[in-house]
Amino acid sequence: MSDRSLLSPTGVDLAFTLLGLVAVGSALMVVTTRQIVHAALWLVVSLGAVAGCFLVMTAEFVAWMQVLIYLGAVVVLLLFGMMLTRAPIGVSDELSGTNRIAALFAALAIMTVLGVLIVDAFDSTMIDVEGQKSTASVIGESLFRYWVLPFEALSVLLLSALVGAIAISTSDEEA
Amino acid sequence: MHLSLPLLLSVALLGIGVYGVLIRRNAILILMSVELMLNGVNISLVAFDVYWADALHAGQSLAIFVITIAAAEIGLGLAILLLLYRVRHTIAIDEATELREEAT
Numbered sequence: 001m002s003d004r005s006l007l008s009p010t011g012v013d014l015a016f017t018l019l020g021l022v023a024v025g026s027a028l029m030v031v032t033t034r035q036i037v038h039a040a041l042w043l044v045v046s047l048g049a050v051a052g053c054f055l056v057m058t059a060e061f062v063a064w065m066q067v068l069i070y071l072g073a074v075v076v077l078l079l080f081g082m083m084l085t086r087a088p089i090g091v092s093d094e095l096s097g098t099n100r101i102a103a104l105f106a107a108l109a110i111m112t113v114l115g116v117l118i119v120d121a122f123d124s125t126m127i128d129v130e131g132q133k134s135t136a137s138v139i140g141e142s143l144f145r146y147w148v149l150p151f152e153a154l155s156v157l158l159l160s161a162l163v164g165a166i167a168i169s170t171s172d173e174e175a
Numbered sequence: 176m177h178l179s180l181p182l183l184l185s186v187a188l189l190g191i192g193v194y195g196v197l198i199r200r201n202a203i204l205i206l207m208s209v210e211l212m213l214n215g216v217n218i219s220l221v222a223f224d225v226y227w228a229d230a231l232h233a234g235q236s237l238a239i240f241v242i243t244i245a246a247a248e249i250g251l252g253l254a255i256l257l258l259l260y261r262v263r264h265t266i267a268i269d270e271a272t273e274l275r276e277e278a279t
Contacts, residue, residue, distance in 0.1 A: 012176045020184040027188055027211050031195030036204065043207050050188075050214050057181065059221045062238045066217075069242050074210065074249050081203050081253040085260040094267065095201045103197035111190035118182045125178040127226045134225070134232060142232040143239070150236075154243055161247035165254035 012129055016056045023049035036087045036095060040078050047071055058132040061139040181222035188215030202256050202266040206249060213245045 009017075026045040033039050047070045054063035088094065097103075143151060188211050195208025217238045224234025260266050 010176065013180065016176060016180055016184075020180070020187075023184065024187045024191065027191045030207055030211065031191055031198065031204075036201060039204055039207060043210065046188075046211065047214060050218060053181065053184065053218060054221055057176075057221050057225050059225070059235050059238070062217070062221055062235050062242075065239055065242055069246050070210070070214075074246060077249055077253055078203060078207060081206075081256060084257055085203065085266050087201065087203065095204060096198050097200050097269065100198060103194050106197055107190045107194035110193055111186055114186040114189070115183060118179055118186060122178045122182060125226070127176050127178050127222065128228075129176055129225060132225060132228065134235060139232055139235055139239075142230075143236050146231045147233075147236045150240065154240055158243060158247050161251050165250045168251075168254040169257055171258070 012056060016053060019049045019052040019056065022046075023053065034091050034093065034095060035089075036082055036092070037079070037089065039095075040075055040082065043078070044071055044075050047075075056129070057127075058129050058134050059139075060134075061136040064136075178222060178226050181218050185215040185219040185222070188212070188218065200267045200269060202259070202268050203253075205268065206252050206256075209248070210245060213241055217241055 023046050026042045026049065029042040030039050030046060033042060047066060051063045051066040051071070054060075054066060192208045192210075192212030192215065195211065196205055199205050199208060220234040220238045220241070222234075224232060224238075227234075256266050259271060263271060
């Protein structure tokens with residue numbers, strides 16, 4: 001699409017690559033750390049870096065939704081879940097299973113297949129982030145003009161999920 | 176910006192999430208790994224939205240829907256885990272074996 005080569009990275013390229021490296025590194029820490037609270041805190045770093053990637057790709061509304069919902073609500077919920085299930089604080093070897101080779105093989109197989117496919121298919125495809133018009137008002141307009149029915153269905157889904165969560169957690173019958 | 180850059184990041188997060196789901200015993204850590212996988216998918220949705228410069232902004236709308244569904248999933252998942260903890264006093268998934276046939 002463009003004649004810019006891989007060897008002359010722009011500022012956008014550099015910012016995205018750095019944020020991506022932070023996201024991948026902290027995601028690796030999430031799945032390998034032996035302290036459960038550290039995993040939640042590394043998850044905050046990873047999701048925050050992904051929000052930064054959204055900002056670089058001009059998707060500002062998605063980025064702030066990510067910060068509000070993931071960093072604000074989901075991580076706090078996970079920490080509450082750890083507290084209520086008396087998760088081991090401190091170093092624990094009980095968090096991971098033992099079949100490391102098989103898990104590594106499956107993950108590397110997925111990454112290799114998809115990575116080779118993507119590099120082969122989109123080798124020289126460029127995206128233009130300068131000429132984008134995807135501010136929050138534009139996204140909100142398309143969300144409530146073209147996507148309003150899925151949006152409303154989603155609100156019912158969210159309500160029923162919360163009612164279901166309350167119904168599950170207040171059942172008296174102890175097995 | 177190269178389109179393959181966000182797509183490769185998305186693949187990396189998906190693979191790390193798969194590794195976490197397969198290796199972890201603690202169910203809360205498995206939920207976290209699922210979040211990583213969903214984030215990887217979101218990055219590719221947003222990248223393709225920016226690439227096509229879609230008039231409907233389907234990619235970003237779907238990314239917002241995915242974020243919302245992930246929140247619902249975490250809420251329900253944690254409720255189920257708390258119930259499991261009340262019944263079994265552990266949330267290690269390899270000890271919840273009621274559905275497995277008894278070894279003879």
